[in-house]
Amino acid sequence: MHQPILYSYRRCPYAMRARMALHYANIDVEIREIALREKPAHMLAVSPKGTVPVLVLASGKVLEQSLDIMDWALEQSDVNAWIIQDPELQKFSADLIEVNDGAFKQALDKYKYAIRFPENPPDVYRAQGEAFLERLESLLQQNAYLCRNTVSKTDVAIFPFVRQFCMVDEAWFEGANYPALKTWLSGLLSSRLFIDVMQKHPVWRET
Numbered sequence: 303m304h305q306p307i308l309y310s311y312r313r314c315p316y317a318m319r320a321r322m323a324l325h326y327a328n329i330d331v332e333i334r335e336i337a338l339r340e341k342p343a344h345m346l347a348v349s350p351k352g353t354v355p356v357l358v359l360a361s362g363k364v365l366e367q368s369l370d371i372m373d374w375a376l377e378q379s380d381v382n383a384w385i386i387q388d389p390e391l392q393k394f395s396a397d398l399i400e401v402n403d404g405a406f407k408q409a410l411d412k413y414k415y416a417i418r419f420p421e422n423p424p425d426v427y428r429a430q431g432e433a434f435l436e437r438l439e440s441l442l443q444q445n446a447y448l449c450r451n452t453v454s455k456t457d458v459a460i461f462p463f464v465r466q467f468c469m470v471d472e473a474w475f476e477g478a479n480y481p482a483l484k485t486w487l488s489g490l491l492s493s494r495l496f497i498d499v500m501q502k503h504p505v506w507r508e509t
Contacts, residue, residue: 306331308371309345309356311338312502315462316368320355321499322458323372327379331357334506342508369399372455384455395449395456402460406434410467428474431467435480438464442482453490461490 308324308331310317324331336342341352348364349356357365357374365371376385386392409431416424438460441448448456464487468475475484490496 304360306360307334307358308332309334309336309342309349309354309358310503311336311354312500314354315466316353317355318462318499319459320357320368320371320375322495323375323384323455324357325499326382326384326458326495327375329375329378333503335503337505340505342506344508369459372459376455382452384453384458386449386454386456391449395454398448398456399459401434401437402463406431406467407463409434410463410470413467414470424470428471435464435467435478435483438486439480439483442486447486457486457490461487465491 306329308320310321310333312318312335321333334342334345336345336354345356346352348358349366351366355368355371357371359365359374365374386395409427412419412422413424413427413431416422416427419427438448445451447453448460464483468487
Protein backbone atom coordinates (compact mmCIF):
# COMPACT_ATOMS: atom_id res chain seq x y z
CA MET A 303 0.00 0.00 0.00
CA HIS A 304 1.62 3.25 -1.18
CA GLN A 305 -0.57 5.79 0.57
CA PRO A 306 -2.97 5.82 3.52
CA ILE A 307 -6.58 4.84 2.88
CA LEU A 308 -9.33 7.00 4.35
CA TYR A 309 -12.82 5.55 4.54
CA SER A 310 -15.10 8.54 4.56
CA TYR A 311 -18.64 9.77 4.09
CA ARG A 312 -18.79 13.25 2.62
CA ARG A 313 -21.48 14.72 4.90
CA CYS A 314 -20.36 13.12 8.15
CA PRO A 315 -18.98 15.84 10.47
CA TYR A 316 -16.47 13.44 12.01
CA ALA A 317 -15.13 12.51 8.58
CA MET A 318 -15.20 16.18 7.58
CA ARG A 319 -12.84 17.28 10.32
CA ALA A 320 -10.52 14.36 9.61
CA ARG A 321 -10.38 15.26 5.90
CA MET A 322 -9.71 18.91 6.73
CA ALA A 323 -6.75 18.04 8.96
CA LEU A 324 -5.28 15.61 6.42
CA HIS A 325 -5.64 18.12 3.58
CA TYR A 326 -4.19 20.92 5.71
CA ALA A 327 -1.19 18.72 6.51
CA ASN A 328 -0.79 18.04 2.77
CA ILE A 329 -1.09 14.29 3.26
CA ASP A 330 -2.15 12.37 0.18
CA VAL A 331 -4.71 9.72 1.00
CA GLU A 332 -6.87 7.42 -1.05
CA ILE A 333 -10.38 8.55 -0.18
CA ARG A 334 -12.87 5.72 -0.26
CA GLU A 335 -16.35 7.20 -0.11
CA ILE A 336 -18.71 4.67 1.45
CA ALA A 337 -22.43 4.01 1.14
CA LEU A 338 -23.86 3.80 4.66
CA ARG A 339 -26.04 0.83 3.75
CA GLU A 340 -23.29 -1.03 1.95
CA LYS A 341 -20.12 -0.68 4.00
CA PRO A 342 -17.02 -2.22 2.43
CA ALA A 343 -15.89 -5.56 3.84
CA HIS A 344 -12.32 -4.30 4.12
CA MET A 345 -13.39 -1.34 6.23
CA LEU A 346 -15.36 -3.61 8.56
CA ALA A 347 -12.43 -6.02 8.74
CA VAL A 348 -9.96 -3.35 9.88
CA SER A 349 -12.53 -1.43 11.97
CA PRO A 350 -15.51 -3.49 13.17
CA LYS A 351 -17.16 -0.40 14.70
CA GLY A 352 -18.48 0.28 11.21
CA THR A 353 -18.43 4.08 11.34
CA VAL A 354 -16.33 6.64 9.48
CA PRO A 355 -13.74 7.99 9.39
CA VAL A 356 -11.24 5.15 9.38
CA LEU A 357 -7.65 5.81 8.35
CA VAL A 358 -5.47 2.85 7.38
CA LEU A 359 -1.84 3.93 7.39
CA ALA A 360 0.79 2.58 5.02
CA SER A 361 2.26 0.69 7.99
CA GLY A 362 -1.06 -1.12 8.46
CA LYS A 363 -1.91 0.78 11.64
CA VAL A 364 -5.58 1.76 11.82
CA LEU A 365 -6.88 5.02 13.31
CA GLU A 366 -10.60 4.73 14.03
CA GLN A 367 -11.40 8.05 15.72
CA SER A 368 -11.55 11.40 13.96
CA LEU A 369 -9.62 13.25 16.67
CA ASP A 370 -6.85 10.64 16.51
CA ILE A 371 -6.69 11.15 12.76
CA MET A 372 -6.48 14.92 13.24
CA ASP A 373 -3.70 14.55 15.81
CA TRP A 374 -1.76 12.17 13.57
CA ALA A 375 -2.04 14.53 10.61
CA LEU A 376 -0.85 17.50 12.67
CA GLU A 377 2.10 15.48 13.93
CA GLN A 378 3.19 15.11 10.29
CA SER A 379 2.82 18.79 9.41
CA ASP A 380 1.44 21.86 11.17
CA VAL A 381 2.65 24.84 9.18
CA ASN A 382 0.13 27.31 10.62
CA ALA A 383 0.37 26.04 14.21
CA TRP A 384 -3.09 24.55 14.63
CA ILE A 385 -1.71 22.76 17.69
CA ILE A 386 -2.12 24.91 20.79
CA GLN A 387 1.02 24.96 22.93
CA ASP A 388 -0.19 26.77 26.04
CA PRO A 389 -1.15 24.11 28.66
CA GLU A 390 -4.14 26.03 30.03
CA LEU A 391 -5.46 26.74 26.57
CA GLN A 392 -4.89 23.10 25.62
CA LYS A 393 -7.14 22.01 28.48
CA PHE A 394 -9.73 24.62 27.57
CA SER A 395 -9.70 23.39 23.97
CA ALA A 396 -10.04 19.75 25.01
CA ASP A 397 -12.96 20.57 27.30
CA LEU A 398 -14.71 22.54 24.54
CA ILE A 399 -14.32 19.69 22.06
CA GLU A 400 -15.61 17.25 24.68
CA VAL A 401 -18.80 19.30 25.11
CA ASN A 402 -19.16 19.51 21.33
CA ASP A 403 -18.81 15.76 20.90
CA GLY A 404 -21.00 15.03 23.91
CA ALA A 405 -23.94 17.20 24.98
CA PHE A 406 -24.03 19.31 21.82
CA LYS A 407 -23.87 16.32 19.46
CA GLN A 408 -26.72 14.68 21.41
CA ALA A 409 -28.85 17.82 21.10
CA LEU A 410 -27.93 18.10 17.40
CA ASP A 411 -29.06 14.54 16.68
CA LYS A 412 -32.39 15.05 18.44
CA TYR A 413 -32.94 18.41 16.74
CA LYS A 414 -32.05 17.10 13.28
CA TYR A 415 -34.02 13.86 13.68
CA ALA A 416 -36.77 15.21 15.93
CA ILE A 417 -39.31 12.84 14.40
CA ARG A 418 -37.44 10.00 16.11
CA PHE A 419 -37.70 11.75 19.49
CA PRO A 420 -41.40 12.70 19.72
CA GLU A 421 -41.32 13.23 23.49
CA ASN A 422 -40.34 16.88 22.80
CA PRO A 423 -40.91 19.32 19.92
CA PRO A 424 -37.84 20.28 17.84
CA ASP A 425 -37.45 23.69 19.47
CA VAL A 426 -36.74 22.02 22.81
CA TYR A 427 -33.79 20.20 21.29
CA ARG A 428 -32.71 23.35 19.48
CA ALA A 429 -32.70 25.23 22.79
CA GLN A 430 -30.49 22.52 24.28
CA GLY A 431 -28.02 22.98 21.44
CA GLU A 432 -28.21 26.75 21.68
CA ALA A 433 -26.56 26.63 25.09
CA PHE A 434 -23.39 25.64 23.25
CA LEU A 435 -23.92 28.18 20.46
CA GLU A 436 -24.21 30.92 23.08
CA ARG A 437 -20.94 29.80 24.63
CA LEU A 438 -19.24 29.88 21.24
CA GLU A 439 -20.70 33.31 20.48
CA SER A 440 -19.24 34.64 23.74
CA LEU A 441 -15.80 33.27 22.84
CA LEU A 442 -15.97 34.67 19.32
CA GLN A 443 -16.88 38.10 20.64
CA GLN A 444 -13.40 38.08 22.22
CA ASN A 445 -11.33 36.51 19.42
CA ALA A 446 -11.74 35.80 15.72
CA TYR A 447 -11.54 32.07 16.48
CA LEU A 448 -12.49 29.95 19.46
CA CYS A 449 -9.17 30.00 21.32
CA ARG A 450 -7.27 32.89 19.77
CA ASN A 451 -7.20 35.16 16.72
CA THR A 452 -5.94 32.46 14.37
CA VAL A 453 -7.53 29.15 13.48
CA SER A 454 -6.63 26.09 15.56
CA LYS A 455 -7.53 22.43 15.77
CA THR A 456 -10.37 23.47 18.09
CA ASP A 457 -12.18 25.39 15.35
CA VAL A 458 -11.84 22.63 12.78
CA ALA A 459 -12.95 19.95 15.25
CA ILE A 460 -16.12 21.85 16.19
CA PHE A 461 -17.06 23.66 12.98
CA PRO A 462 -18.64 20.71 11.07
CA PHE A 463 -21.11 20.08 13.90
CA VAL A 464 -22.12 23.73 14.17
CA ARG A 465 -22.56 23.77 10.41
CA GLN A 466 -24.89 20.79 10.62
CA PHE A 467 -26.88 22.30 13.49
CA CYS A 468 -27.41 25.57 11.63
CA MET A 469 -28.51 23.76 8.47
CA VAL A 470 -31.46 22.06 10.19
CA ASP A 471 -33.49 25.28 9.95
CA GLU A 472 -31.50 27.82 7.96
CA ALA A 473 -34.24 30.46 8.12
CA TRP A 474 -34.19 30.28 11.92
CA PHE A 475 -30.40 30.60 12.02
CA GLU A 476 -30.43 33.58 9.67
CA GLY A 477 -32.66 35.39 12.14
CA ALA A 478 -30.84 34.25 15.27
CA ASN A 479 -28.66 36.69 17.19
CA TYR A 480 -25.24 35.12 16.75
CA PRO A 481 -23.28 37.73 14.77
CA ALA A 482 -19.79 36.57 15.72
CA LEU A 483 -20.67 32.90 15.25
CA LYS A 484 -22.10 33.63 11.81
CA THR A 485 -18.91 35.43 10.77
CA TRP A 486 -16.77 32.53 12.03
CA LEU A 487 -18.97 29.95 10.32
CA SER A 488 -19.07 31.85 7.04
CA GLY A 489 -15.30 32.22 7.00
CA LEU A 490 -14.72 28.51 7.46
CA LEU A 491 -17.41 27.57 4.94
CA SER A 492 -15.83 29.78 2.29
CA SER A 493 -12.26 28.68 3.02
CA ARG A 494 -10.26 26.95 0.30
CA LEU A 495 -9.61 24.12 2.73
CA PHE A 496 -13.28 23.34 3.28
CA ILE A 497 -14.18 23.71 -0.39
CA ASP A 498 -11.41 21.30 -1.36
CA VAL A 499 -12.37 18.56 1.11
CA MET A 500 -16.05 18.75 0.13
CA GLN A 501 -15.43 17.70 -3.45
CA LYS A 502 -17.63 14.75 -4.35
CA HIS A 503 -16.19 11.29 -4.82
CA PRO A 504 -18.01 8.34 -6.34
CA VAL A 505 -18.90 5.56 -3.93
CA TRP A 506 -15.96 3.18 -3.69
CA ARG A 507 -16.74 -0.43 -4.60
CA GLU A 508 -14.62 -3.44 -3.77
CA THR A 509 -13.52 -5.40 -6.81
